[in-house]
Amino acid sequence: MNFDFDDDQRSIKSTAREFLASRSKFEKVRECSEGGHYDEAIWKEMIDLGWAGIFIPEQYGGQELGVVELVILQEELGYAVTPSPFFSNAAAGLMVLHAGSDEQKERLLPGVASGEATGTVGILHDGSAPLVPDAEAASFIVLAGEGDTTRIVEAGDAKIEHRDTIDGTRSFARVSGEGEEMPGDAGAGLDRACAALAAELTGCSQRAMEMAVEYAKDRKQFERPIGAYQGVSHRCAEMLLETEGARAATYYAGWAADHEPESLPAAASMAKAYASDAGWRVTASSLQVHGGIGFTWEHDLHFLLKRAKTDGHLLGGASWHRDRVAKIAGLGDAVIAQV
């Protein structure tokens, strides 16, 4: 029993932290967000580091590591709110790996691993997927939904309508279209993508908490640092409780994906439900600690807040995942569907 990363995993984490600290500073996030584009140079470097194929088998050009390693990268990418198609591409890779046929894997995974032909994933609601990240730049889109066949839609066959969202650090679109059926286990891919998303949310929470704590030590009102007031300090303590909770659930989901897949459905939904709430609550609470400055466009906090809120609604919101946990806990199927 050892609930900690091994040396290799630790070095992946520290490399990612250092790389993103120098290449994905808030100035860069702001520049990309306001310009409505990604930084091609960072994305290229991420590919050169082997990130895009981190969990993809070597035969398809990946590094053949696990979901735990993917979770490690995602947490750091959330911490830095890096604008990149990393997550959407990884989610598509996970879907192809777990739901695709051998032929589909051979055809699509090399492009995902090399970043040369990226994919993305959308969840269908009434015939179209309302919130698909990075669809406009993708070469294929995996569409899945309860009661729908999971399918691969080539970019050329898809109807892609750009949508502006609160999260300027990424690009979104509504997508619909028909394509080729995927024969495998879509849930196994989606659950792993949820673990990755929960990791991003954990990273956002961690960063927002650190910013709040730092500000609370610095900012003085009534001749004292505001962090001396319990209205503020207890908020910060609660941020830690929620961030650590999200982290524990996320790491567990990553580990279950790699080593105990029978526990993955519950683990992934617990992580996604808890981290979605934590991501929102911690970033919103951090804004409160910052006072007026936290509400300005000038301040960097809103990038985290908006990324976290948006992640919370991708691949099923907290209510949808909580309901699934209740089902797995023994309550059977729902009558009223959550979104």
Add this chain to the structure above:
Amino acid sequence: MDLTLSPDEQAFRDEVRAWISDNHPGKEPEGLSEDDQWKFRVDWQRQLHEGGWAGVSWPKEYGGRGATLIESALFNEELAASRAPGPANVLALAMGGPTLIGHGSEEQKERFLPPILTAEEIWCQGFSEPESGSDLASLKTKAVKDGDDWVVTGQKVWTTYAHHAKWCMLVARTDSEVAKHRGLTYFLMDMEQEEVQVRPLRQITGEAEFNELFIEEARIPDENVIGGVGNGWMVAITTLMNERSGLAFGLQVRLKILLGQVIDLVKEQGLEKDPLVRQRIGQLYTESEIMRLNAWRGLTGIMKTGQPGPEGSLGKWHWSDINQALTEFTMDLRGPDAPATDSEFTFEFLRARANSIEGGTTEILKNIVAERVLGLPKLR
């Protein structure tokens, strides 16, 4: 990262399971008098001791099993999962013994540790006073040196099991000239003397687990000072750390058991399809799992660095939140039956109100997290 048990750990768990299933005393019989209830728990502890399972984490030389941290955690999980009663001398086993092992002299360990294990000598914890709860270091009970003895006068309150206890872990002021944390000394006080009067305090559950102590010139021999005169604060912190961390593995399993009962209750009431009910079950299930995961994470941290990581200070706080939410939920589910006292749920619901007070209030735990983990300034 490896969240599975090693073959050795698995073998240890199997051994615990086998022993418990052969020796389980069964559910506490209903309608026992308070004395017989207590006797039931004393007998159970003796049985644990005979099997070598009292003081699992204590070193072998002091009669313990010398189990590793993981083994102790597994033992506490299994014991809770079997729904066996707690051992009678729980305060001494979980807090007093480890404090003595850390700070006591060899003579003290030889004298006091064995009768803890056999439940021959029950311990209680005399920290809180009417004027000193969260601000423990402000306590006023006074100890004055008189020859080879200390003479103690003062009042303690909320003293759990004082009415069964032979020894009291007593923190008293031995020097009022120095800063409040420095003038304290940790004693073992003999409860069997006229000068210590125990008066039961009834709790909102109707039970009387805890008491008031009136101490009027009680005598404590100098050899019963633990950790040196003036070091009482540091020794007391050891006791409190053990109180807040040691029980986590039993507690998280108890949460799981309660959660299972709540899910059964949802089904009995035909509420499985109610979306609000499902949301709450989903949430409580998740939170209980997170509590379990963080308990294991904390253990990994202790093994690697000698100390729990930040999550270590969150466990007791998180547990009290979840246990209160779960027990409140049982009341909601039972509708008009809820206030009736013919169900254990009602008792547990009331008892849970103490969770965020006993062993350090949630507000104090948040202060500790803010100041020690996050490094925020103190309000002073």
